[in-house]
Amino acid sequence: MLDATRDAAFTLLDAVLDHRRPLDEALDGLSGMEPRDRAAGHRLAAAVLRRLGTLDAVLEPFLKKAPPDPVRHILRIGTAGLLLLDTPAHAAVATAVALARARGLAPFAGLVNAVLRRVAEAGSAALEGLDGPRLDTPAWLWTAWGRDARDIALAHQHEAPLDLTMRNGAEPPPTGERLPSGTWRCPSGIRVADLPGFADGAFWVQDAAASLPATLLATTPGERVADLCAAPGGKTAQLAATGAHIIAIERDPARIVRLTENLARLRYPVETIAADACLWRPAAPLDAVLLDAPCSATGTIRRHPDVAYLKRPRDVVNLVAQQDRLLDAACAMLRPGGRLVYAVCSLQPEEGPARVAAALGRLPLRLDPITLPFLSEAVTADGCLRTTPALWPERGGMDGFFAARLIRD
Numbered sequence: 001m002l003d004a005t006r007d008a009a010f011t012l013l014d015a016v017l018d019h020r021r022p023l024d025e026a027l028d029g030l031s032g033m034e035p036r037d038r039a040a041g042h043r044l045a046a047a048v049l050r051r052l053g054t055l056d057a058v059l060e061p062f063l064k065k066a067p068p069d070p071v072r073h074i075l076r077i078g079t080a081g082l083l084l085l086d087t088p089a090h091a092a093v094a095t096a097v098a099l100a101r102a103r104g105l106a107p108f109a110g111l112v113n114a115v116l117r118r119v120a121e122a123g124s125a126a127l128e129g130l131d132g133p134r135l136d137t138p139a140w141l142w143t144a145w146g147r148d149a150r151d152i153a154l155a156h157q158h159e160a161p162l163d164l165t166m167r168n169g170a171e172p173p174p175t176g177e178r179l180p181s182g183t184w185r186c187p188s189g190i191r192v193a194d195l196p197g198f199a200d201g202a203f204w205v206q207d208a209a210a211s212l213p214a215t216l217l218a219t220t221p222g223e224r225v226a227d228l229c230a231a232p233g234g235k236t237a238q239l240a241a242t243g244a245h246i247i248a249i250e251r252d253p254a255r256i257v258r259l260t261e262n263l264a265r266l267r268y269p270v271e272t273i274a275a276d277a278c279l280w281r282p283a284a285p286l287d288a289v290l291l292d293a294p295c296s297a298t299g300t301i302r303r304h305p306d307v308a309y310l311k312r313p314r315d316v317v318n319l320v321a322q323q324d325r326l327l328d329a330a331c332a333m334l335r336p337g338g339r340l341v342y343a344v345c346s347l348q349p350e351e352g353p354a355r356v357a358a359a360l361g362r363l364p365l366r367l368d369p370i371t372l373p374f375l376s377e378a379v380t381a382d383g384c385l386r387t388t389p390a391l392w393p394e395r396g397g398m399d400g401f402f403a404a405r406l407i408r409d
């Protein structure tokens with residue numbers, strides 16, 4: 001019988017790997033499914049994407065020639081079940097064969113059956129001698145991450161926890177722990193909308209590292225502050241919680257809707273403007289600007305393993321140009337002495353330190369080194385923030401972020 005979880009995982013892998021569609025977007029296309037099956041399919045597809053190179057290397061010796069892509073996806077799902085997820089062998093094989101038949105791949109059902117039986121026989125020995133971190137990381141990312149690559153790739157093997165930023169004074173959920181950064185960390189696999197307090201705006205979802213850039217801006221009540229790339233609004237909410245007057249700029253109409261809904265749930269008063277931040281200018285110079293710039297998002301791969309396969313080096317080239325334009329605009333909005341925090345959820349040096357160095361060379365800005373006593377290992381020699389998924393390993397890691405604080409001359 002066709003298994004809904006594996007069928008959903010197949011749809012998601014096909015969308016990401018064969019049609020270059022983001023996993024979350026493909027997941028939206030499964031909204032007609034039973035929510036539990038859909039969530040399980042999502043987790044299974046993410047597990048396959050996290051270990052894609054390893055799974056392919058395991059399959060390689062058992063394949064005489066390359067199978068069509070859809071057959072390979074079924075083999076990957078079956079192998080992930082057998083070697084990574086403790087699925088009983090008969091269930092992993094039978095569901096894979098049923099999936100092949102249901103997907104019009106009946107001529108390959110025998111191959112799927114034979115290959116997966118052999119993987120089951122080999123068991124964990126099939127993983128021995130494989131360099132998982134290297135196999136599971138596209139070459140251009142491995143090179144760009146330099147000597148941190150192995151630790152980052154190892155951290156990517158694990159599902160990320162669920163991190164919440166609590167509204168001031170709100171009661172945290174019954175499960176989880178408070179991190180030194182203030183983030184409330186719950187185990188992975190929890191549905192956020194099921195947590196008590198969600199509907200009342202007691203918290204919002206935000207990785208521990210993602211909460212740091214807004215903190216570094218250190219806004220105070222009454223200050224006039226722009227959040228230039230605001231949706232879905234995690235950092236906007238943090239800034240609003242300080243009592244500053246926040247102008248949230250976002251240019252994507254669909255994301256503005258999400259931003260507005262999130263801020264309404266959290267009950268934070270924010271002035272929201274639909275505009276291109278490169279073109280928008282404030283009525284009077286601002287005290288502070290947060291620029292959480294569009295980026296390759298390679299720092300979020302443990303939450304979004306599809307990013308490793310969707311992003312290409314040329315995307316970084318295009319993003320770098322946008323980041324420079326946004327930095328120019330941000331600088332022009334500030335009063336003398338005003339503060340700018342530039343942040344990206346990227347691990348690529350071109351999007352981080354290189355952008356700041358270039359901005360310091362062409363704009364009336366100087367670097368304001370940060371201190372972060374509870375995470376000093378994330379502060380670079382020149383006083384910028386560089387987190388990676390390999391930090392706080394005993395607590396479950398964090399996303400990769402770069403941030404720098406700059407002052408307008």
Ligand code: SAM
Pocket residue numbers: 228229230231232233234235236249250251252255275276277278292293294295
């Ligand atoms: N700051 C957000 C948060 O913490 O929830 C995440 C921001 S996300 C990294 C970048 C956002 O910038 C996207 O929503 C994107 O649509 C928006 N964006 C990209 N280019 C922009 C531009 N030129 N002007 C305004 N918004 C832009």
